[in-house]
Amino acid sequence: MTSVQKINDFVIKIATVNGTGSASANSLLMKALFRMGIPVTGKNLFPSNIQGLPTWYEIRANHDGYNARTGRVDMMVAMNAQTYLKDLAEVSPGGYLIYDSTWPRDKQLKRDDIHIIGIPLAKMANEHFGAARVRILMKNIAYVGALCALMDIDRDVVRTLLEETFAAKPKLIDSNLEAINLGHDHAREHFECPLPIRAEAMDGTRDKILIEGNAAAALGCLYAGATVGAWYPITPSTSLMDAFEAYCRKFRVDPDSGEKRYCIVQAEDELAAAGMVLGASWAGARAFTPTSGPGISLMSEFIGFAYYTEIPAVFFDIQRVGPSTGMPTRTQQCDIMSAAYASHGDTRHPLLLPADPAECFELAAEAFDLADQLQTPVFVLSDLDIGMNDWMVSKLEWEDTRQPERGKIFDAEDLANMENYYRFLDIDGDGVAARTLPGSHPRGAYFVRGSGHNQYGGYTEDGEEYQQVLDRLMVKWETARNKVPAPELTAAEQRADCGIIAFGSSHGAVTEALDRLNENGIHADYLRLRAFPFSDAVQEFLDRHDRVFVVEQNRDAQMRSLLLLETRARRDQLIPVLHYNGMPIPSDIVFESIRDHLRQEAVA
Amino acid sequence: MTYIAKPKVQWSGQRHNELGLTIRDYEGGLSTLCAGCGHDSVTAALVQAFWELAIRPEQVIKLSGIGCSSKTPAYFLSGSHGFNSVHGRMPSVATGALAANRDLIAVGISGDGDSLSIGFGQFAHAVRRNLNVLYLIENNGVYGLTKGQFSASADPGSKAKKGEENRQQSIDPIATAITLGGSFAARSFSGDKNQLVPLLKAGLTHPGCAVIDIISPCVTFNDHDGSTKSYAYTRAHMEAATFTDLVPPAKTIETDYAEGDATSITLHDGSRLKLKKLDPEYDPGNRAVALKFLEDHRVRGQIVTGLLYLDSDMPDFHAVSGTSKKPLTSMSHDELNPGADALAKLQESMR
Numbered sequence: 014m015t016s017v018q019k020i021n022d023f024v025i026k027i028a029t030v031n032g033t034g035s036a037s038a039n040s041l042l043m044k045a046l047f048r049m050g051i052p053v054t055g056k057n058l059f060p061s062n063i064q065g066l067p068t069w070y071e072i073r074a075n076h077d078g079y080n081a082r083t084g085r086v087d088m089m090v091a092m093n094a095q096t097y098l099k100d101l102a103e104v105s106p107g108g109y110l111i112y113d114s115t116w117p118r119d120k121q122l123k124r125d126d127i128h129i130i131g132i133p134l135a136k137m138a139n140e141h142f143g144a145a146r147v148r149i150l151m152k153n154i155a156y157v158g159a160l161c162a163l164m165d166i167d168r169d170v171v172r173t174l175l176e177e178t179f180a181a182k183p184k185l186i187d188s189n190l191e192a193i194n195l196g197h198d199h200a201r202e203h204f205e206c207p208l209p210i211r212a213e214a215m216d217g218t219r220d221k222i223l224i225e226g227n228a229a230a231a232l233g234c235l236y237a238g239a240t241v242g243a244w245y246p247i248t249p250s251t252s253l254m255d256a257f258e259a260y261c262r263k264f265r266v267d268p269d270s271g272e273k274r275y276c277i278v279q280a281e282d283e284l285a286a287a288g289m290v291l292g293a294s295w296a297g298a299r300a301f302t303p304t305s306g307p308g309i310s311l312m313s314e315f316i317g318f319a320y321y322t323e324i325p326a327v328f329f330d331i332q333r334v335g336p337s338t339g340m341p342t343r344t345q346q347c348d349i350m351s352a353a354y355a356s357h358g359d360t361r362h363p364l365l366l367p368a369d370p371a372e373c374f375e376l377a378a379e380a381f382d383l384a385d386q387l388q389t390p391v392f393v394l395s396d397l398d399i400g401m402n403d404w405m406v407s408k409l410e411w412e413d414t415r416q417p418e419r420g421k422i423f424d425a426e427d428l429a430n431m432e433n434y435y436r437f438l439d440i441d442g443d444g445v446a447a448r449t450l451p452g453s454h455p456r457g458a459y460f461v462r463g464s465g466h467n468q469y470g471g472y473t474e475d476g477e478e479y480q481q482v483l484d485r486l487m488v489k490w491e492t493a494r495n496k497v498p499a500p501e502l503t504a505a506e507q508r509a510d511c512g513i514i515a516f517g518s519s520h521g522a523v524t525e526a527l528d529r530l531n532e533n534g535i536h537a538d539y540l541r542l543r544a545f546p547f548s549d550a551v552q553e554f555l556d557r558h559d560r561v562f563v564v565e566q567n568r569d570a571q572m573r574s575l576l577l578l579e580t581r582a583r584r585d586q587l588i589p590v591l592h593y594n595g596m597p598i599p600s601d602i603v604f605e606s607i608r609d610h611l612r613q614e615a616v617a
Numbered sequence: 618m619t620y621i622a623k624p625k626v627q628w629s630g631q632r633h634n635e636l637g638l639t640i641r642d643y644e645g646g647l648s649t650l651c652a653g654c655g656h657d658s659v660t661a662a663l664v665q666a667f668w669e670l671a672i673r674p675e676q677v678i679k680l681s682g683i684g685c686s687s688k689t690p691a692y693f694l695s696g697s698h699g700f701n702s703v704h705g706r707m708p709s710v711a712t713g714a715l716a717a718n719r720d721l722i723a724v725g726i727s728g729d730g731d732s733l734s735i736g737f738g739q740f741a742h743a744v745r746r747n748l749n750v751l752y753l754i755e756n757n758g759v760y761g762l763t764k765g766q767f768s769a770s771a772d773p774g775s776k777a778k779k780g781e782e783n784r785q786q787s788i789d790p791i792a793t794a795i796t797l798g799g800s801f802a803a804r805s806f807s808g809d810k811n812q813l814v815p816l817l818k819a820g821l822t823h824p825g826c827a828v829i830d831i832i833s834p835c836v837t838f839n840d841h842d843g844s845t846k847s848y849a850y851t852r853a854h855m856e857a858a859t860f861t862d863l864v865p866p867a868k869t870i871e872t873d874y875a876e877g878d879a880t881s882i883t884l885h886d887g888s889r890l891k892l893k894k895l896d897p898e899y900d901p902g903n904r905a906v907a908l909k910f911l912e913d914h915r916v917r918g919q920i921v922t923g924l925l926y927l928d929s930d931m932p933d934f935h936a937v938s939g940t941s942k943k944p945l946t947s948m949s950h951d952e953l954n955p956g957a958d959a960l961a962k963l964q965e966s967m968r
């Protein structure tokens with residue numbers, strides 16, 4: 014059995030049972046690596062359940078900053094008897110598995126091509142700690158201690174982290190440190206430490222933070238000046254509103270009066286949440302709702318209403334596995350089509366496609382500007398992987414000079430100096446007419462209606478008048494095309510053999526795959542979509558490549574379909590690379606699919 | 618331009634309210650409803666109530682769902698912003714608008730189909746949130762706009778125009794509002810302007826969700842014999858429990874009420890509700906009494922009208938939420954954005 018030396022390039026996977034407090038142990042472990050300067054990402058693979066079902070946490074440390082999943086597991090911490098067999102099978106040859114040797118080892122728990130390390134974690138925790146709940150927690154902290162010894166993770170860093178976390182409860186610092194030392198000392202005594210797979214301090218996390226996409230998106234809403242949030246709880250979007258509320262409590266509560274400069278409404282359902290967002294936006298606030306696929310389905314009637322009545326609104330769709338309830342705690346990019354054309358009739362909506370939490374922040378703020386400028390619903394399509402996992406990204410930044418772009422609004426003064434005001438009259442030719450806000454001036458009064466209306470805002474059943482408004486909405490769509498964030502091009506170092514298009518949380522996997530393809534002599538230009546409608550740069554990219562792989566996380570190749578519908582791409586030009594089992598897309602899938610396709614093509 | 622604007626004719630000698638506005642200033646576009654439709658009378662009563670209260674039209678927002686009733690916001694207060702939303706969802710739009718700008722005066726207009734079937738959930742939640750809206754249900758027992766199907770407020774035993782009988786139980790929006798913890802529940806009749814206008818004024822002034830169920834006959838689909846929501850039936854079976862009047866803060870209370878059976882309730886803006894009980898045993902401050910009263914009369918086939926329940930101290934949506942008194946739409950960017958330094962500092966804990 015050979016073990017390759019791997020410094021700052023490994024995957025640790027921890028198998029536990031949910032509800033046992035392993036989350037704090039795992040985040041302690043990840044933060045320790047981060048503080049040592051090693052780029053890390055953590056992926057929480059959890060069940061749709063509150064307590065008692067298997068859950069895994071995967072930490073990838075990589076000196077080059079690759080953050081996607083890979084097919085590899087170098088160190089498995091198998092704390093869950095229920096899943097031992099599966100976990101054992103998953104360890105890569107030459108890798109390691111730690112199990113709790115308090116109980117005799119299951120006979121089946123055997124593999125000759127990996128190293129198996131038994132540590133009596135439960136026994137040690139039971140001997141040193143009293144209450145049952147504490148014992149379970151400390152058993153988890155003890156494996157972190159063991160990993161400190163085995164993988165050379167800096168115990169001083171761990172201590173500092175514990176001191177920061179439990180600053181208010183010093184007793185907990187001591188007990189946690191005791192558990193760390195138990196695991197550490199046992200490993201030191203019984204095994205040769207450190208293993209060839211190990212950590213080493215480096216300088217790869219300066220100016221970086223660890224943050225979940227939902228928290229970052231919430232910060233984007235806060236900084237954009239959103240004041241009204243309406244929502245109905247749904248995984249994986251809930252933590253976005255939780256974070257928004259937490260930040261508002263911190264920054265938007267008047268210290269003297271306790272008055273809140275925000276209003277969050279937990280609606281009776283998603284239909285109501287959408288209605289509240291529309292009502293608030295129409296009245297002049299910046300308003301948003303976070304939801305997931307089932308919520309978008311329910312909101313559809315209002316989304317079409319907002320499109321036709323031209324009300325700004327921001328929808329966060331933190332996508333999860335569908336159809337129907339699907340797998341609520343698993344990730345996909347499966348609402349592209351349903352968001353792009355949400356609602357009946359001719360409707361189409363701008364989509365923003367953040368690739369990581371930093372972009373969730375940036376594009377959340379951007380979404381409000383776009384919604385206001387275009388007076389239309391704007392979707393931020395994030396997903397569970399981005400939204401609920403800790404990603405390492407560059408520090409978020411805000412320019413204090415930046416002001417919200419509120420778009421065309423006639424205020425009381427404008428109206429007072431006007432003879433007539435008509436809600437839908439396109440004066441500038443960009444498809445966007447100025448709106449007015451309730452409460453400002455009687456001359457600005459208009460009547461919002463989802464029924465047929467003409468450019469003056471009046472009710473109509475006249476075909477020509479109706480069509481004039483509908484056609485003007487397409488002029489607005491062209492305006493949107495030039496306003497939405499441009500795609501990001503990564504050009505191949507040499508003449509490219511093919512193109513790759515991807516977006517959102519697939520980005521990390523594609524970036525890594527590009528390097529591996531390059532190593533294998535395959536050169537690809539990569540275009541990362543950041544928005545719909547597709548700007549001209551997308552068409553140009555398509556024009557320049559005969560073969561374009563479209564990487565996405567759904568079964569039906571939805572982005573490919575959207576490209577076929579909305580650009581001049583040919584069907585045989587766009588080759589789908591799909592991953593949709595609910596786990597974040599691993600880089601090897603991307604690499605292998607493209608390599609194999611090109612090989613086959615060469616043979617054929 | 619094909620929308621129908623009503624010419625505003627001003628002539629000298631017209632009465633002006635405190636703002637110097639005439640009743641014409643509170644009118645809207647020409648109604649396109651059937652001649653004789655109860656909804657048009659409600660519209661007229663609203664014009665009167667807003668004019669009498671001397672509310673600036675631009676302070677008002679008019680919201681509705683879908684239905685003949687929901688079309689009516691186009692027919693009054695042309696100087697106010699209006700929002701004809703989707704079927705059954707007026708309450709959520711009103712919630713959002715008021716969340717954004719609490720200084721707006723909101724009137725929500727709905728139908729029995731709009732609020733008691735497709736929008737029953739939103740109706741319930743607007744009531745339990747005690748949203749500061751005047752919530753009118755123009756109740757005709759049918760879906761007017763889709764041509765006369767029974768609605769959920771149709772009484773068991775009442776007959777449709779073509780003769781078929783409704784066998785399902787009816788939903789009483791007022792009993793419902795009271796059980797949901799509503800703070801203001803009233804019923805009236807579109808044909809009784811003397812009762813309706815003061816109730817509308819009381820509802821507009823009430824600091825919370827004021828639900829008024831207005832029996833508003835549909836002359837086209839539900840005004841025949843066998844209907845329990847026709848003009849004739851309603852007139853014959855109406856039982857007024859209370860008479861309400863609203864006295865604005867500035868005015869002294871005129872004593873045209875017999876002392877003893879009139880209560881005066883001071884509202885938060887200083888105006889006073891004069892509530893005269895027409896039935897001596899009636900107590901509009903007691904939920905159990907109100908519900909029993911409604912039920913006793915329902916059994917006898919009587920339609921109870923008047924202000925049936927009132928709790929003017931119940932905290933409204935914003936009081937419960939703790940929202941700032943200053944409307945959120947008036948906040949400057951600086952009041953909302955914590956700034957670059959705060960962001961940098963916040964991120965220290967993310968390392």
Ligand SMILES: Cc1ncc(C[n+]2csc(CCOP(=O)(O)OP(=O)(O)O)c2C)c(N)n1
Pocket residue numbers: 683684685686687704727728729730731732755757759760761762763768
């Ligand atoms: C989602 C949806 N479903 C159905 C309809 C059709 N529809 C329009 S009005 C209406 C019923 C309205 O009844 P009510 O609220 O009692 O109003 P009325 O016309 O009686 O005043 C229905 C079912 C619709 N507009 N939207």
Ligand code: SF4
Pocket residue numbers: 649650651653654655656685686757761762834835836837838
């Ligand atoms: S159908 Fe009935 S409710 Fe509708 S406008 Fe005519 S009378 Fe009124």
Ligand SMILES: [Mg+2]
Pocket residue numbers: 684728729730755756757758759760761768
């Ligand atoms: Mg009706």
